[in-house]
Amino acid sequence: MTVAVLFLLAQVTPASIATSPNADWLTYNGDYAATRHSPLKQITPDNAKNLVAKWVFRLDGAKKLEASPIVYGGLMYVSDTNQIYALDARSGRQVWRYRATGAKGARVNRGTAILGDNVYFVTADCHLIALNRLTGNLVFDTEFASFERGYTASIAPLALKNGILVGVAGGGSGQRGFVASINYQTGKEQWRFWTVPGKGEPGFETWGGFPAEMGGAPTWTTGSYDAALNTIYWPTGNPWPDFYGGRRPGDNLYSDSVVALDGDTGKLKWHFQFTPHDVWDWDANENLVLIDANFRGRPRKLLIQANRNGFYYVLDRVTGEFLHAKPFVKKLDWTTGLDDKGRPKIIPEKIPTPAGTKVCPSVRGGSNWMSPSYNPATGLLYVVTLEQCDIIIASAKEPVPNSGFRGTGNEGIPTEPGKFYLRALDAVSGDIKWEYAMPGPGVMWAGTVSTAGGVVFSGDDDGNLVAVDAKTGKDLWHFSTGRSLFASPITYMIDGKQYVAIAAESDVFTFALFGQ
């Protein structure tokens, strides 16, 4: 008898999210530390060749799914632009669907959060919507930023304590970024941290008088959390205008940074800025992975990130101290290196001009928001990387917010197409231990999931979900979805069967071992 009677399951609590992932996958990155490492080990390097498709589900109207699903109590939640589906995770059958009728904008959506009896997602026009997880009935609909003022949202919210944490997109059009905590039951905002300091606040002086309201530093990807330190780590995006910095002289805090925030109040504890005074659109919105490891002979609490600017960073997450950095892409030419505080020494010729400047990595970056994963057994971070350069053209026009103005833009170099690689970095040294080339058209935006079975799953640039050996990068299995991939896979277990799922443009594909 395999009757799953969901009402018997307890509500989702912060404590249960803290133990995720296990059989379930309860938050965007699986765990608060953003390692995306599952303890499931039914699928191994020996048997991965026996993976077969179990079901495919098409989301009506979906064109470019970027969501990482959440799985709890037999249901899978998948979000898309202004809509969310609940599916029977064993069969792929729709249980309910919610559409935010009347929502404006059509931005992609990266996923959901779950807490108590509710699931949460954001609309493109910045409403946080809470729905009963079993029925899809509306609990609340709260607007947290103004679409009319140019804000949009694509983020998978983070359920933390009694709050649902949200951030905004819009760094390319002149808004002021923030992270906000919204009460998970009432929909009322509890605190807000602005990522651009206002007049009179520390850091305002790093903008040369540029208005904070236009500063950017958006918060469009999901942060991480360390319960022992009660600290939230949130990544921020580029300052605005993206490619022209003449009106914003200074470092432009807290753009392109990690901000460490108090878990109860959202107050700033420390920050580290990866790319001061960015003129290349190198958002630092890549996942912030929290690991504990020996660093130069002593155990430390580390925060690691493969940043869009091409460097792999190791920080002390207690203090924010810069410990180490190393390029993880070969095409990197904008700096002669970092000083002992992690500040880059910029090559002046690499600052974009109206005539156009070749810069490596490209605007898309050495990596981007696609999720890396970390396996504590191998000590490796699995990260999808892009080898590419761009021509960046800067403008000196007066910036006009909310007009699509970005300080001009970038173009690819037709004779030097981008090439994707799945790379395994030693998490302490940043050394590349192996790499798996992903030939294709250079369009993918898929991430990874790591498993205790010793298998890493990743999307590739040719529309395949691939399984590789976590230790060696050896190709174990692949499945062509017939789509391009813009999402990161997850894994979960029901009735003793381990599943792997990935969203692909319009459909969710799910796999398990044959005969299991």
Place this chain on the structure above:
Amino acid sequence: MAHALAQLPRDLASIDAGRQTYMGACSGCHGATGEGSQGPSLHSGRVARLGNQALISVIKNGLPGTTMPNFPLADDKLRQLAAFLRTLTSPAIAAPLTGDPAKGRASFFGAAKCTGCHMINGRGGHPGPDLSNIGAERTLPQLRESLAKPSARIAEGFRTARVTLRDGSVIRGVAKNYNNYGAQILDAKGQLHLLQSADMAKLDIADTSMMPPVSDINDLLAFLATQSLRPYEGAAR
């Protein structure tokens, strides 16, 4: 002039005048509530997408090559008629109210016992459709039909289901989904049962709704028509 013709009245008296014109001139072919009989249904998206001027032109000039004749009515009569036709396809929130929403609210959360099955903004029960945004998603005629004849049209995911499990126990609720290989049943307590065919001895799906018909609908209709999560900004056409 064309512009003036395209402006439709929104007051109740004009729309009621339009309804009377409709009953006299149109209902013979299009049905008493526009549901269609000899002539096509006027609830369709094709009608909804016609601009005001185009709609009036079709009435005034007829459709050559079809059985739709011309109705050379005075301009104000045409506008009243078009305004009434709009209520057939506009969201209920855009339609003029004939009942008292406050009385409807009291009834919804009270004597009419709607909240045994339905929820609005987190208040109420589970197995029926959530009605928090129903005024923006349904037309007035659709809402009226759902109240008066709940079984006339059952939304996907809300068919009455009765499952006998292999152990003989019975689950009653609505089928969120079902096929030959399984069923997803939400029972009256809001408990969700994810079943595979191996779990089930028998699955009965009824063609009738769990909902009883409502006799006194005017105030309830007015209350439901106002349920919209976002301000109504006019039809996009």
